Amino acid sequence: MALPLAFTWTEFAQQVTSGLAAGSIYASLALALVLIYQTTNVVNFAQGEMATFTTYVAWTMMHHGLSYWPAFALTLLIAFGGGVTVERVLIRPVEHRPEIVIVILTIGLFIAINGLVGWIFGPEVKAFDSPFPNTSIVVGGVSTSVQDIGTFGVCLGTVVVLWLFFRLTTLGLAMRAVAFNPDASRLMGVRVGWMLALGWGFAAVLGAIAGMMAAPTVFLDPDMMLVILIYAFAAAVLGGIDSPVGAVVGGLLIGVVLNVLGAYVNFVGQELRLPTALAVLLLVLVIRPSGLFGRVVVRRV
Amino acid sequence: MTTLLELSEVEARYGPIKALHGVSLTVADGEIVALLGANGAGKTTTLRAVSGTVRHTGEIAFEGKQIARGKPDAVARAGIAHVPEGRGLFTQLSVWENLRMGAYVRGERRTLRAEAPRVFKYFPWLERRRDQQAGTLSGGEQQMLALARALVGRPRLLMLDEPSLGLAPTVVQEIFRIVTELNEEDGLTVLVVEQNANVALDAAARAYVLEVGRVAIEGRSAELRRHEGVRKSYLGY
Numbered sequence: 257m258a259l260p261l262a263f264t265w266t267e268f269a270q271q272v273t274s275g276l277a278a279g280s281i282y283a284s285l286a287l288a289l290v291l292i293y294q295t296t297n298v299v300n301f302a303q304g305e306m307a308t309f310t311t312y313v314a315w316t317m318m319h320h321g322l323s324y325w326p327a328f329a330l331t332l333l334i335a336f337g338g339g340v341t342v343e344r345v346l347i348r349p350v351e352h353r354p355e356i357v358i359v360i361l362t363i364g365l366f367i368a369i370n371g372l373v374g375w376i377f378g379p380e381v382k383a384f385d386s387p388f389p390n391t392s393i394v395v396g397g398v399s400t401s402v403q404d405i406g407t408f409g410v411c412l413g414t415v416v417v418l419w420l421f422f423r424l425t426t427l428g429l430a431m432r433a434v435a436f437n438p439d440a441s442r443l444m445g446v447r448v449g450w451m452l453a454l455g456w457g458f459a460a461v462l463g464a465i466a467g468m469m470a471a472p473t474v475f476l477d478p479d480m481m482l483v484i485l486i487y488a489f490a491a492a493v494l495g496g497i498d499s500p501v502g503a504v505v506g507g508l509l510i511g512v513v514l515n516v517l518g519a520y521v522n523f524v525g526q527e528l529r530l531p532t533a534l535a536v537l538l539l540v541l542v543i544r545p546s547g548l549f550g551r552v553v554v555r556r557v
Numbered sequence: 558m559t560t561l562l563e564l565s566e567v568e569a570r571y572g573p574i575k576a577l578h579g580v581s582l583t584v585a586d587g588e589i590v591a592l593l594g595a596n597g598a599g600k601t602t603t604l605r606a607v608s609g610t611v612r613h614t615g616e617i618a619f620e621g622k623q624i625a626r627g628k629p630d631a632v633a634r635a636g637i638a639h640v641p642e643g644r645g646l647f648t649q650l651s652v653w654e655n656l657r658m659g660a661y662v663r664g665e666r667r668t669l670r671a672e673a674p675r676v677f678k679y680f681p682w683l684e685r686r687r688d689q690q691a692g693t694l695s696g697g698e699q700q701m702l703a704l705a706r707a708l709v710g711r712p713r714l715l716m717l718d719e720p721s722l723g724l725a726p727t728v729v730q731e732i733f734r735i736v737t738e739l740n741e742e743d744g745l746t747v748l749v750v751e752q753n754a755n756v757a758l759d760a761a762a763r764a765y766v767l768e769v770g771r772v773a774i775e776g777r778s779a780e781l782r783r784h785e786g787v788r789k790s791y792l793g794y
Contacts, residue, residue, distance in 0.1 A: 426657070426665040433647050433658050440645035443608060445633035445662035445710075 263520065266397040271519045272512050277404035279511020280411035284466040285481075285488035286495065286503035287415060288459035293497050294435040295455040296347060298358045302365035304485030306342070307463030308478065309369050310335040311471050312377050314464075315384055324387040328468060332461050339460025343453040351452075373478040384471035407469045414465050415504055418458065422500075431455060483530055487514070490537040496550020505548065510536065558585035561714055561746050562607065567615035569599075569606045576602040578770040579615065584714065589740050589747040591757035591778070593791055594767035600750040601642055603767070604716045607748075608632050608639035620713070633662050638712035642719060644703040648692030652683055652702060655691050659706035672709045679735050680705050697728035704732065708739070717749040721756060729753065733760045754791035758782055766791070 285303060292300045300306075310331050317327040346365065350357050388406035392399045422428035434441045434451040442448055466488075467481060474480050491510045495502025513536070514529045540547060562584040569577040577599045584590045592600045606613035609629040617624045625631040633639070638659075647655050656676070660668035677684045680701055686694075691702060700720055707715055717736070721729040737760050739745040751757035758764060758778040766774040766787060774787060781787045 426661065429650075429654060429657055429665070430661060433650065433654075436647050436649050437645065439610070439629075440641075440647060441658070442629035443610070443633055443639050443641065443645055444658045444706075445630050446658075447630050 267519075268516070269398040270400070271515050273398065273400045274404050275512035275515030276508055277407045277511070278515060279491075279508035280408045281466045281470050281484060281507075282487040282491045282510050283504045283507025284411045284414065284462045284469075285484060286491035286507045287418070287500055288462035288466070289488060289492045290495075290497060290500050290503040291455050291459045291462070293492075294500075295431070295452045296343075296351075296358065298355050298362065299489070299492075299497070300459065301359070301362040301485075302342075302369060303459065303463055304481035304488070305366050305369035305373070306335070306338065306460050307467035308481045309373055310338065310460065310464035311384070311467035311476060311480070312373055314468055315382060315471075315476055316377075318385060324385060328387070331464050331468065335460040335464035336457040339457040340453045342460070343456035347452075347456070348449065351449075370478055377478070379478060382476040384468075384476045386472035403472065410469055411465060412504075414462065418462070419500075427454070486530065486537075487511075487533050490533045490540075492547075493537055494540050494547055496547025499547065499549035502547050502549030558587060560584070561586045561588075561620060562748065563616075563618045564603070564607070565616045567603070567606055567613050567617060569602050569611050569613040571602075571611070576611075576770055577606065577613070580606075580767070580770070580772055582765050582772060582775070584746060584748050587740070587744045587746055588763065589736070589749065589761045591754075591761035591764040592748065592750045592767060593752075593754045593757060593764055593781075593787075594773075595790070596752075597769075598767040599770040600767055601718055602770075604639060604641075604718050604748070604750055607716065608637060608641075610639075610641070633710075636713035637716065638662075638707035638710055638714070639716045640703045640707050640718060640720070642722075644699055646691045646699055646703055646706070648690070650691055651688050652691055652694070653687035655702055655706050656683070656687075656709050659709035662710040668711070669709065672711055676705045676708050679708075679739070697724050697731075700724060700728070700732060701735075704735070708745075713746065715745060715747045717747065719750055719752060721751060721753045729756055733757075736760060754787070758792075 285307065288303050289299060292298070313334055314327050314331040317330060318324065342365070346361060347358060350361060386403055388402045390403065392401045393405065422432055430441065430446045431451045431454060433444070434446060434448050438448050466484065470484055471480065487510055488507065491506035492503050494509060495504070495506030510533060514532060517532060518529055560583050565581045566579040567577055568575065568579055580599065580603055592603060594600050602611060605611040607617055607624065609625060609627050609632040612627045619635060619637065624635065647658060656673060657665055657669060660672060683702065683705055691699065694702060704720070720732050733756055736747055740747060749757055749761065758781060761778050763777050764775070764781050765772050774781065774784060782792070
């Protein structure tokens with residue numbers, strides 16, 4: 257077992273900053289889950305695997321000589337198209353069925369993509385390039401890797417762009433309206449089905465970003481997003497599964513808490529991070545099921 | 558006057574239960590028409606058949622063309638605004654965002670620029686409270702916002718489902734005053750469903766009375782006021 261470090265504030269700040277970087281990845285994936293939950297009313301269990309697949313797509317392009325950022329941009333486009341296609345082809349036919357049907361479908365999709373990735377790309381672990389130099393910046397004694405800063409910047413930058421899109425554009429407003437009241441949206445002339453598909457497209461883009469930002473550190477393998485998806489679940493539930501702000505705050509909190517606990521609490525260590533995340537998930541569900549930012553929904557049955 | 562909306566022998570059902578047994582009616586361009594009747598007579602279903610929120614058989618023609626069946630978004634884009642039972646506001650969105658959604662049907666930005674000032678003329682308080690969350694408005698204010706949102710899209714036909722429901726008499730009068738004014742000044746065509754027959758007949762030129770999914774009585778409002786059955790059953794004198 258790793259010995260806990262002696263406590264210093266600089267060391268603590270260092271743990272927090274690297275926790276924020278990991279947390280921004282969880283936040284992206286958690287936001288993807290929330291986007292789909294808000295429109296389709298289910299948790300998309302395949303979100304992590306969709307991200308894994310797109311990360312492999314990025315790897316393939318780079319493997320064939322494309323440089324990082326063009327491959328990154330192309331991957332986002334492909335992810336968007338893939339997300340839209342999944343909604344149109346797989347989810348749409350069961351749209352009006354009970355939610356459990358859709359949940360089972362996403363679990364099936366999870367298994368299918370996982371198998372497909374192993375079959376196409378092989379089970380062995382691959383290295384994935386990072387676009388950021390392997391150096392550190394020291395500010396006030398706290399050393400932060402450029403990799404962490406870059407990851408945080410890309411993930412949070414995407415979140416901000418998405419937020420502006422939902423606030424300022426007509427399409428973004430229509431997508432929010434559909435999430436709140438699909439029937440009323442139809443009466444306003446909104447093509448609700450396409451808004452749902454767009455939601456899946458954006459969720460897939462967020463997932464792809466999370467995958468590509470995580471891959472340089474966790475390495476590329478068919479199960480790479482499994483644990484990250486569970487952290488993202490914990491983040492989404494902690495923030496409130498229907499709250500985009502909650503997902504982002506929840507993701508950052510989970511990242512920081514896991515990192516700090518891992519470094520300072522004797523029995524947590526690296527190995528027990530996952531059970532700790534599950535404990536957070538369980539605790540939130542028991543104490544405050546609506547999460548930090550969620551709405552309490554009372555269903556009359 | 559040219560016919561804007563024409564229903565002939567329209568039937569509609571909810572699962573096994575038939576709600577409309579062949580409703581035929583017309584609304585002319587520039588007219589206010591009231592749809593009266595008891596609870597469950599099929600008034601709401603008639604509006605829903607037009608807006609496509611319930612499937613129908615029979616013919617519904619709007620501006621001479623058959624209306625898209627079961628496609629509310631297409632009907633809205635054709636120029637029919639339906640303010641449904643319960644108003645259908647986006648309660649978590651702001652007043653202004655609700656109005657933006659009303660303009661969506663014709664292309665949000667351009668429409669809003671042109672139409673918002675016109676709508677604010679009728680509802681000046683909306684402009685002052687544009688950032689308020691719609692769900693926090695009072696019932697009467699919500700009804701007016703729903704009306705304003707429909708008007709921002711400059712519909713060819715406005716369908717109102719029981720705008721008076723649960724509102725104070727002064728608020729009801731205010732709403733009907735605005736609808737009448739819009740009709741007189743802008744030539745807005747309105748099909749309004751009402752339980753409150755008195756106020757509806759004041760505003761409407763003509764009315765249809767539905768009974769168990771069929772048109773039982775129709776005529777000019779003044780005639781219906783003198784009709785004994787209408788007086789006893791719906792006007793209360």
